[in-house]
Amino acid sequence: IFQLTFGFILVSIIFFFCYSFNLQVFSYEDYSVKAENNRYLSKQINAQRGIIYDRSMNQLAFNSQQFELVCYVDAISQDIQGEAQVRDVARILGIPFDKLMEDINKEESEKLLVAKDIEKEKAIVLKTKERDLPAFELITKNTREYLDGNNFSHILGYVSGDTFDGESGVEKQYNDYLKEDPGILHIERDAVGRKIKEEIIEPAKSGNNLVLNIDFDLQKKTSEYLEEVVKTYKASGGAVVAINPQTGEILSLASSPSFDSNIFSKNLTTEQFNEIVASPDVSFYNRTIAGEYSLGSTIKPIIGVAALEEGIITPDTNIYCDEKIELSDGTTKSDWKFHGWTDLKKAIAESSNVFFYHLGGGYKDFVGLGIEKIEKYLNYFGLGSLTGIDLPGEKPGLIPNPQWKKELNGFPWYPGDTYNVSIGQGYIKSTPLQLTVAISAIVNGGKEK
Incomplete structure (x- = not known):
């Protein structure tokens, strides 16, 4: 028995010695890189896209924010408080703990999107508990909203919900001028993922503001009247251009049917979005500049x-x-x-x-x-x-x-x-x-x- 016990202990010592030797010598570089990556984290600092005004400085385009919460899956399994973090997040968001834990365990990628379009009040709570929830990150996403999205859509256009780049109208034409330049924040963390210190590597720069020649009141009235005329005569569409002949300034540019620029900042399903754009009352075709008609x-x-x-x-x-x-x-x-x-x-x-x-x-x-x-x-x-x-x-x-x-x-x-x-x-x-x-x-x- 003594010999068997001694042999088992000897084999165990040799095994752990070889395992430790492998970690420290052969796998040192790989684990060193992983440790370094876990220690340092770079985050983007949001900046604001430029504001668009009419000729009287009425603000036509606004910046707003939406909040998303992501979970770093590996951090949950590595932290002894991981389950407690999940339970806390589930309570704040009002979602079942078991379901959230199941989603985390099934996620194969590094990050899991836990929730999007989080209410502002809940986002504030999550932000205040940031140090207690190192496995989670509250992400702020910029969104674009418009004062009168339907009557100004063919002029202002809209921005992509993914890239926040202008996709049509003034937003596309002046994208480089309006576009913000996000900054970079460098974060150092301890072994369990808690922040030790933060350092701004590159400050954020907001985009430039833009003032148009368009007159808000005239554009609104023109668009509404045009829509009424199109419906009255059961026409397929119509267009109105109002210009100052002495200066060439365009005061109004209305095209019907139109669309609501604000739909691109809403969290719509693909089915909901397709249903909207399929409507005969919705058109992305700007007749004022692209419609070619007999004179x-x-x-x-x-x-x-x-x-x-x-x-x-x-x-x-x-x-x-x-x-x-x-x-x-x-x-x-x-x-x-x-x-x-x-x-x-x-x-x-x-x-x-x-x-x-x-x-x-x-x-x-x-x-x-x-x-x-x-x-x-x-x-x-x-x-x-x-x-x-x-x-x-x-x-x-x-x-x-x-x-x-x-x-x-x-x-x-x-x-x-x-x-x-x-x-x-x-x-x-x-x-x-x-x-x-x-x-x-x-x-x-x-x-x-």
């Missing part, structure tokens, strides 16, 4: 200016305007009514098609502008190209010409095409913003803004 009779003042500049007419020139004109191939181009003898003012006031058929394409002995000169003057007014507005997603519109049509479908340019362009019909397209800028040049006496 219709709004082009007529521009054609009139071109004809005056080219000396084709004078302000007193009268043209006899019947209800239609007959083309050489036997087809006709109609007007909406008989106008009789008409000068430029009357033609614009009564929206005479026949008058502008003469100015654009000519008729019989009257020599018109022709498509090349029409294109030149439309370009002068900024049509067919980007305005350069500081919003993402702007479209250039389209000024058609013979070469463009040939490349499109292989057909030649007919006189009827020129007549169509002369009254804003056919292939020509413009965005509501482009048209507003073009007409502003007439209102302000020809100044380019």
Whole structure:
């Protein structure tokens, strides 16, 4: 028996010696790195994204906070007080202890998200007990909220809930200017994970604030009225642009349907989010800058200016305007009514098609502008190209010409095409913003803004 006992003790001593030797010599570096990593922790210091204001310094975009609690799974098993910490957290959050403990034990990664969107009162309690809960960390997440998320959404846009980067509108256009620069906090901990000291390695820097030319009251009223008109006429959508023609400042930019920018700061499920965006009353399409539409009779003042500049007419020139004109191939181009003898003012006031058929394409002995000169003057007014507005997603519109049509479908340019362009019909397209800028040049006496 003595020999057996002595042999067992000897084998045990040799085993523990070899095990200790392995830990101290062969595995020293690995365990040293793990110990060092457990001792030091780097955390991000939150900073604030820049604030967005309207022209009267009404705050349009706000920063708020949401709270999440994570659990460092390994810290629970290594701390003799781990179970007590879990019990304390479960009590504060009002969740079953057994369920929380089960989730921690089943978690395969280093961290478990215990709860998100924690009420502020509970977050305060967790913060005050931070030293007693070293296995848990209360994380503060920045969120973005908007004063009137629906009426300003196509202007302001929104930020990503994950990256907090701008995804559309002003938030995207000026993302680098508005974006915050988080700081770095270095934390030293003891063997059981309690803080020994903290040191700011890099201070946080808030983003820059931004003041827009948009007028809050005008934008709100315009958006609400537009939505009412769209519903009244059962239209698929609509757009309104209000601009100061003397300065080029955009005071209102409304597009319907719209969306609520605030939905991106809410903790919605994928199903809830998809249900919202699938609604016919929700659209991320900004018609004011991306919708390309026929100009219709709004082009007529521009054609009139071109004809005056080219000396084709004078302000007193009268043209006899019947209800239609007959083309050489036997087809006709109609007007909406008989106008009789008409000068430029009357033609614009009564929206005479026949008058502008003469100015654009000519008729019989009257020599018109022709498509090349029409294109030149439309370009002068900024049509067919980007305005350069500081919003993402702007479209250039389209000024058609013979070469463009040939490349499109292989057909030649007919006189009827020129007549169509002369009254804003056919292939020509413009965005509501482009048209507003073009007409502003007439209102302000020809100044380019």
